[in-house]
């Protein structure tokens with residue numbers, strides 16, 4: 001398939017941002033044989049808090065399907081309810097054993113498949129029905145939902161590959177060239193860990209007064225943290241499609257019941273939206289982590305990019321929640337030998353602490369399973385969209 005005009009891509013994005021009914025069917029050749037197509041759906045949430053259903057059809061050779069709902073200023077939580085060929089796939093009440101996880105967030109909601117063993121086994125091709133739920137009251141206007149699917153290339157091209165383009169956003173570094181060099185070195189290392197070619201597509205500096213609010217970003221609450229949402233949504237003039245924004249901020253902290261602590265990185269979502277510029281469109285790592293040593297910075301970036309492309313933690317800190325992949329070991333609370341309520345890497349040796357997506361930095365040389373690589377390689381974020 002040949003590249004189509006960038007005007008078509010701009011139309012699809014405009015439809016997401018402005019809500020343009022019927023706009024936005026398009027296809028772009030990423031150069032690896034696969035291609036992305038998109039459709040913008042408009043959903044109106046009534047007083048019941050649940051929208052009427054809207055249907056769309058995904059071709060049988062689709063490798064992945066991602067949905068993004070963007071509702072700036074929404075105060076309640078957003079969630080999808082999704083059916084494929086008449087069978088309920090996802091609801092906001094989805095239990096932890098669901099085949100593809102669902103996160104409920106403010107402002108902007110992204111969901112993607114495959115994200116699990118069951119999702120990998122089932123093509124996203126078919127007839128889909130999407131409903132949008134707003135937990136906390138009606139939304140005043142129709143909400144645009146961008147559906148993006150990536151189609152396989154010709155069979156002789158083999159497994160999907162693609163390349164990841166990263167937009168590097170250096171916040172509060174005041175022109176420190178060492179910070180950019182450290183970020184680029186860590187990105188090279190992350191490309192090796194993820195087995196994914198990574199290009200730096202753009203470098204943006206945010207300095208002075210613009211950087212002041214982000215000197216320390218509190219990531220408590222994860223993707224829904226107000227500081228994270230403000231960081232990702234600031235207007236930077238970045239291409240909205242085709243690159244993944246990586247923000248390097250001076251310091252990231254998290255508030256816990258026992259006090260505050262520094263964290264190395266945080267992602268705007270699992271996965272993040274395909275189109276950036278919204279409140280969840282990026283990942284953040286701390287300059288402190290990058291300055292610590294090359295290994296720490298490399299692992300921090302690779303781990304957050306893994307989230308951005310759809311990978312969950314193999315085990316959460318409590319040991320009570322895990323990804324839905326059969327290929328990754330689970331570390332359960334039975335391993336909490338000191339009774340701290342947290343399963344630490346040293347307690348999970350041989351039970352997942354060696355995986356890149358374990359919740360905390362453990363192994364000196366973390367790895368990914370074949371299933372995790374397959375999820376990364378199918379992401380529509382790996383498809384290069386032409387510059388507008």
Ligand SMILES: [Ca+2]
Nearest residue numbers: 336340342343
């Ligand atoms: Ca423990």
Ligand SMILES: [Zn+2]
Nearest residue numbers: 303307313359
């Ligand atoms: Zn994580």
